[in-house]
Amino acid sequence: MVAGVIKDQNGNPIENVSVLAGPEGTTSDKNGNYVLKIPAKKEISIVFSHISFINYSKTLTVPEGRTIRFSPRLKLKTEELTEVDVKNRNKDAQGIISIDAAKVKKIPGANAGVENVLMTLPGVNNNNELSTQYNVRGGNFDENLVYVNGIEVYRPFLVRSGQQEGLSFVNSDMTQNVNFSAGGFQAKYGDRLSSVLDITYRTPSEFGAAVNLSLLGGSATVEGKILNNKLSALVGVRYRDNSLFVNSKDVETNYKPKFADVQTFLSYQINERLKIDFLGNFSKNEYNYTPISRRTKFGTLAEPLELIVYYNGQEQDDYTTAFGALKGTYLVNDKLQLSLTTSTYNTQEAEHYDILASYNLGEVDSNLGSENFGEVSFSKGIGSQLNHARNNLDALISNVQLKGTYISNGNNFQFGAKYQIEDIRDRLIEWEVIDSAGFSIRPPNHTLNNQPYEPYEGKIIPYQNIRAYNDVQIKRISGFAQWSKKEEWGTNEVWYNLGIRAQNWNVSGATISGNSTQSTISPRGQFAIKPDWKNDMLFRFSTGFYHQPPFYKELRDSIGEVQKDVKAQKSIHFVLGNDYSFDLWNRPFKLISEVYYKHLTDVNPYTINNVRIRYEAKNNAVAYATGIDLRLNGEFVPGTESWISMGFMTTKENIDDKGYIPRPTDQRFKFAMLFQDYVPTIPDLKAYLNLVFNTGLPGGSPSYADPYQYQNKLNSYKRADIGISYVFVDQNKQFNSGLLSNFRELTFGVEIFNMFDVQNSITNTWVRDVYSKQSYGIPNYMTGRVFNVKLGMLF
Template sequence: MKKLLILLLFPSLIFAQKTATVKGRIINKYNTPIEGVAISYLSKGTTTDANGNYSFTIPMRKTVTVTFSHVSYKTVVKKFTSRGRKTFNFSPSLNFKTQELEEVVLKNQKKEVQGITKIETKKVKNLVGANAGVENVLMTLPGVSNNNELSTQYNVRGGNFDENLVYVNGIEVYRPFLIRSGQQEGLSFINPHLVQNINFSAGGFQAKYGDKLSSVLDITYRKPVDFGIQIDASLLGGSFTIEDTFLNNKLSAILGVRYRDNSLFVNSKQTEVNFRPKFTDVQTFLSYKANKKLTLNFLGNFSLNDYNYKPLTRKTRFGTIANPLELIVFYQGQEQDEFQTLFGAFSADYQVNDDLKITGTISSFNTQEEEHFDIAASYNLGEVDSNIGSENFGEVAFSQGIGSQINHARNDLDALISNIQLRATLKDGNNEWRAGIKYQTENIKDRIREWEVIDSLGFSVRPPHHIGNNQPYEPFTGPIEPFRNVRAENEVDINRLSGFVQFSRKTNWNNHQVWMNLGVRAHQWNVKTATASSKNQLTFSPRAQFAIKPDWDKDLLFRISGGWYSQPPFYKELRDFDGNINPEVKAQKSIHLVAGNDYSFTMWERPFKLTTELYYKNLTDVNSYSVDNVRIRYRADNVTSAYAYGLDVRLNGEFVPGNDSWVSIGYLKTEENINNQGYIARPTDQRFKFGVLFQDYVPNLPDLKAYLNIVYNTGLPGGAPAYANVYQFQNRLNDYKRADLGLSYVFADANKQHKTGFLRSFKELTIGFELFNIFDIRNSITNTWVRDAYSKQQYGIPNFMTGRVLNFKVGMQF
């Protein structure tokens, strides 16, 4: 145990070596990896694997000549000289022998220096999970958690879903407002088949990124260089992607269409339903190079989520072995929801000269949402006979609570968000200046009609604020009131003006590499409603990052970052539990401090990297909230303070040669103090996280590959019933445990092309299956609260997530 702690917390003390590592990935001009490239050096040699990857070590303080040769490509010769324990990243592009040699070296930008985690797009493609995509990879990282496999939303270091920035090609993207369940989400905005680069920061990010409190996911869509078609299909849906270039390669275009059906997952839950979901998404990215200096781009998206849900019955057993309980529910009615979103963005990149680049963007996002349901539920809460010798063992012996309830909603929302922004980047030697300004308008029209009537043993349960009556001794003639009733009509206009400026410098201090960044953001906004308007509010957000890579024998990088971060309220944060708008809600504020260490080393003659980060957040003017599945409901005030701190550790490397995997561990503690009542756990207080992403193949059959995804999270707070004081309900849900396995066989890929037979038409053909929740563990995400008519006690009955599910899939490229 002591050795393990030293490995995780004091990486600078281990793996002392006297060699440097040279690694990279060799490709051709079509970005296809080259297998079998002979690499010779110092009378030694190695070759690239099926993915074009290679790695070897060289002695320190000695110039080594390395030759890269292949029978079909021109030879490349490179010299390496290491003054200390370092890692050289050299990824040449080899040209065919029939062409004139023109070496191209792809230089790593070392995004890790800036506290950014760079994720390989190949992992997104191969990772198995209920919601395969970019977000699914994030769930395996330390500090990132989500207990709902039907949702692509994620919490980062104690923040909620609304505190995460998501960019696609430098443009901020949004998600629908009214979605309250993960099974309603359908598809993430990000289409993984269009992605080229993925960068992620869990805190302490630069000023060029916007005003949120938790994280940044920065996605870049690719620009095609050749014609291609990609088709994926499975029992959960499918996707079609086509790409090509036109007008003498000046215009590149890529189009992706996706369809999703969650019936397979919902049918594995404990609620029997008639379920007909239709989740459709169409995206396109066009790029036109008008001349050497000007490039015009367009990013467009249309999505339509039709969610028709008709619950029939539910049977849930819970409690302890000594006191087991069972809830049986019979439903009538249905839910019909529709979420339609449109997004379009035009941008122009103008390269004034080699040092100055200017980008202008105009974008607009519209969401039209309908949430209509009428569902009546009759329930029986009973004690289960736990006497093994009884004839009625396992059956309900006594009913503690019998009742019913009706839930009704006619909620409609229309939101239009438009903005225009201008950015500039100026490079001056080792210095870089960035600046930008953005103006945004938001118009939201929201109609809320939502109520719930609760009946227990023939008596309507009055809302908590209702004055009691003296029945049956005195007749009560008042009207029946819903237990919960929200009626509101809101039209809100928000105008925002924000901007930033930041300075970066990369230099050397003696023989040590140093990188620094200083920046500041400003954000001014006002809120207008039909009856009131707020004063102009203004926030400043100074931020800084510093990193140093010492010239030591060990390959170490130390960094520290932080600043004062603000999150001006969005529409949902202005609306309280009763649907009323408070235009005076202030920005939530947080002080970030992040200290990290990256240690690259060689183990088993393969490259590994250990990343450790400590972080602390002090939050003020917090707008506290409750979470029900993926719906967040705010208090719409700023009477709460909070804090969060923790430790994140990730070890990644080639546990299996040629396949990068990782193990991550995270510890988090976050608490809040609501209106000076004392500190309690926040809804996202997930203390411990353990995640594994593992890739392997059969040694004698390398085309048969396996992917394993394991996540363990300790339990979240279980929430509280409506109108209840959260301080009286501080129980936690059970721990979240899940393992997903994927197996696939590669019939054709870049390194396995066929000249005859039907396989000759495929650039890639893969067939496999996925087994979700291998051990069929019953995980829960929220509680349903049921009242016992006798004791007046309320029971939190867990809403269990999906069970074991088998999915078949096929992927092909032409």
Template sequence: MLRKFAFILFLITSTFIYAQTATVKGVVNNEFKTPIEGVAITCAQYGAETNQKGEYILTIPAGIDIIITYSHVTYKTFEKKFNIPKNKTLNYSPTLTVKVEEMEEVIVKNETKEAQGILKIDPADAVKITSAKGGVETVLLALPGVNNNNELSTQYNVRGGNFDENLVYVNGIEVYRPFLINSGQQEGLSFVNENLVQNINFSAGGFQAKYGDKLSSVLDITYRTPKEFAAGVNASLMGAKANVEGTLFNNKLSALLGARYQNNSMFINSKDIETNTKPNFTDVQLFLSYFLNSKFKIDFLGVYSLNNYNYTPISRKTNFGTLTDPKELIVFYDGQEKDSFETLFGAVNGTYTVNENLHLGLTLSSFHTIEQERYDILANYNLSEFDSDFNSKDIGNDNSSPQFGTQLDHARNNLDALIGAVDFKGTYKKNKHQVDFGIKYKHENFRDQLKEYEVLDSIGYNVRPLGNISNNEPYQPYDGAIVPFNYINAKNNISINRFVLFAQYSKNSFINSHKIWYNLGGRAHYWTVSDVNNKNVNQATYSLRGQFAIKPDWDNDMLFRISGGMYNQPPFYDELRNPKGEIIPTVKAQKSLQAVIGNEFSFDLWNRPFKLISEAYYKHLTDVNIYTVDNVKITYLANNNAVAYAAGLDFRLNGEFVPGTDSWISIGFLKTEENYDNLGYIARPTDQRFKFAMLFQDYIPNIPSVKMYLNLVYNTGVPGGSPANTNPYNYQNRLNDYKRADIGITYVFTDAKNVSQKTWLKGFKELAFGVEIFNLFDIQNSITNTWVRDVYSKEYYAIPNYMTSRVFNLKLDMKF
């Protein structure tokens, strides 16, 4: 009788308790915001399951702490603690991640990306790898076919192209580099903040039609959407970085904030020019994501950057020439340079999931930059020759007649650029079929005022540009005007309106047991260049592109692909401006036909995963707008009077050379030439014939907390350019080969893989201290030549402008 009474009492008590209930409902998505069907949601004896739309409703006990578990056979199990008042309903929409742990970049499992010729790079590499500038571009420069012989610049050339031929997207929004930058030491910070990045995708050519109208490459960056609170601080002798992230309003709003400060005076002062320099580069970036509901999300990306560059050269001493013909240039400077580059960027993006097949997105963006470049620098130089006869008692002494000269450089350049865009994109995906489409309108306004001159004086006589009145002083009197050797005086105010359309069809399927992917797409680009007098020049281009890849059902893990088509680059502001600073609105789009053949072979070596990527490519270019490169300044002729080609081979082997760490070796062969006005083919400024690069990671086996990062690059020399107002066909000498090694050694006190139990480290998710040595072997690399004319022979000497020497740095990395 007592047992029956107890059982009845238990039933009554249980019914009373669980009658006090609450409700949790929402939508379960994956990382790509796609609803997941069949997710089991459990709490004690309560349970539910998501439908085809990922929706669920679960009843739970009210007023007490309970844990709800979300589980699925394909995704990682996720748990969340709740305490909800009775009769209340809470909306909660978690995001599940796949069970397969995200692998390192060398063993990427996303076969679709591989088939599309897109390389997925681990964002951690961009943070860890040692280099003078750091960031995402450092990793790119370790890839085959990607080059830059300037460690102070984040710009890069891809397969024979120049800096202006690369597309860079952040969260699907195109970003731009500064316009008046002349040298890498002015450049400052890259637009991409590597501490905010979630995904890095890169294509070195043969990319899809859904990407934009450029000739060389695509860098597609995605900033992460935070799931929880986190913060990080990086400090070094060159500056500091900080970032903080978290969620608000019941996880509906996520915020990611990053700030950076950099001062590269250590590198500038290591060059062969004695200076008093104060470069300060700062930026702040904010990324917000707000989920209005399970179908509609709004993103905001805002960036503010300010680069101030104050440069006062004092003196320079450069030895050059050969062992049998040594020379020395000594320069004393007077004057200074003061530059300012201020940029404001903002974009709002809305994405709407119409249904499980159709996704739409609309982006509004605005980019505004105000740039000032001002300098007055007077250089008094002396060019000397030395006695190189080993049998002479005067060996090493100056035995030349003194050759004195003066050069005055002046600039007052101002630029105000405003670029606004409206971009609509859509994706329809059903089964194995996918259609991407989009339309974009962009308005560009550039207002500039350029005033530059260069006055040359040689032993008291003014040097005039070629084609000027001849001067035979002192034998004949000269009564002509004294004019600068170079002179620019231009004022422009132009607007460019662009309409861009694209559509692309993609499918993955099988041929017997062999998996295949293919896509075919087209683009149309219409633009109008207008000046202040409402004179309009209208032009249009179209292009077709395609890709095909097959993964044979073989014992060996291999993938073959071929891609290519028509790639056009309508002129931007820089390409419309000729050497005199004048805007030429009739400049046409540069065009190229490209073909890329590639193979990826994944295999095991020493029982560890490796991958060998091989690609061969060819580009045939027409309507080429030829240019000269001085440091990072590109000057176009603003015509289309040339044809060109680029051909090469790229190889990349990556894997665990050391167990548990990823490293890679890159080798590239390239030949690119141009033919201007049918004068014959000569090397283009980016003709880098051979490249070897290695990113190597290691650790001490007995002390795994001590890690080493080595960044090694060898590039053959590129053409050294030509003096102003001369025929480049007469100057085809090359710069010396570029050789550089940067190394970093870091001691990790604690991180996610090795959590320290020490009390003082419990507040850190990661804490590391490191020492970096840039240009480990102190090799003199040159980026350009300074041309000095011998007043007696009238010949020019190419005097190398050397880059940075060995520099030491200390750094501290913290995550909370």
């Protein structure tokens, strides 16, 4: 028997390589692995072939009872393709976008990494550069699936703002493959409404180390193989500090963040059929925040206003998460592969703050000839606001999952079953007292008082007061089965996929009366055809029912109480897509177009404050999302890949039959450009431009207010990040002596984030004028222009 890993000249694994030895044959998997049975004690010629690579042959003789490991490296047929990804038509047929992991680390952004590149894709939006969360085609942050090596990963629950988030789970220094679907995905993926991000960490083949340093933090990665090359190990450590960004905002603060994590991926090849993988992560995010003052100008030219705030108090948050997953993969025979995965995720979160804000809301003198031009000339509201929270959450999520793949006569069957237990213990204590000109503001539902004309002698009641203690257990059983096939229709190529998912869940707990059990069934299907035309085009259509059984956050209503009978939100997807590959300027380009419509029922309305989502837990709305996404990628500059994305979308909801209004994620138009270039006379000097324009989101509404009365929009989001780097050492530029001979790669770069210093806002702070009883939405501006330097080293 012969086994090994097939790679290209850059060390990247190659999928779907044909391996033939006379009548015996096989193909490599997505990680480049192959296993081929050949007769013992006989000289056999093995041929490795792929449409994009030069054929390679090797003559071997295998001793009796032995397995020889042979891992060839194939050369591309055309040198001009070295900077272009080898496209997988199977992924195109599935509507999956593949992103080169090597490019992910080079693209500038406030949160550089996989999610930063996703923001440049059509249909993917986020107006908060300090957050790695994103919404897709009208969905919210909680509607996206994220997998690492086939294992679902989670985010902390209590994070309220992007600057508290710290680090994404996905470590881009450890990433090999990045696949993303914005809708209409297959049944093998889980029960969410919007998207799938499928990450694969690489399996090292030799020793290597990488170190990246910048003013925002640093990372280190070590990899290699030990124990007779049977155990491969990949370990990454990261640290991040967002002080540069926070100090660029209009709020003066003392800010001490500490975001750090360590991850490891181990893979042990017991024999040619059995492999054991371990994925582990531990992260510690401490967020200490002491606001001092804030000055924000807003309003119109006719009525300019300014909010001046002075603060007392502080916020101390701690998010500690641990994750471990063990996966065994067994190749039963050439047709059947099984895997068993067990994982546990624990998060312990604390959100504690006491902040007193004394504010002055005033009219600004706009008379150009005035000595006090630009200063506050009249106070419309003077008051104070005291916010208090003692929120603690401890969540333990454990599961075990069996998956299988059976391939026979061109038919690909995949199936799986999963059992999961979620144990959540949550204390939610929040209250807010508002005092305006000496008079405490009563809650909106409080009996009307006539201050200041008549004294009110009752007790001071908080404007908001949430107190909840929840001890909840959720047990889930889910499973899927799907069939895929590729075949010929005459001279045309076609792909089919049909599948079904099902889930049953039970909600119970010490703080819940009784329990609730519900079930869902989700059929899904895909069809794609590549006509035998002169033009290289592929058409695809996806549809299906997508259910999102409620996670803990969706069970908890706006006052913190758990509603056990909350139903799964439901959506029907219709996605029609086209891929058109062509040559322009003698270089390869590709235009991807998708039209989609999503109809949603049993919708759980929610509000967003920065990145915190709070649900009504009532299933009292219906909604829809529809739009078109366009993406053109190719070699705009020879030897580099860039792309332009555009999206048009509208999403609306109807709450309690009051009529359709925009959903909190209703962002009508998006334009994004990811552009790479270099100086022709100095090819080692490279530039990367990341440009995003989004039309404004709905501005939200004050607490307890009717959203139908607050339908204002925030301003458009405009941002441009640029990075310039010089390559001292890379695979094409090696040194045999001197200091640079110690490096496999060495780069130094400068980055400018928000280089046009645009004031973007993500949410509104609502301040009330006690005289007119009017609430003003004061925009919370995001980061200004920030400079960063970074150094990358690979040994």
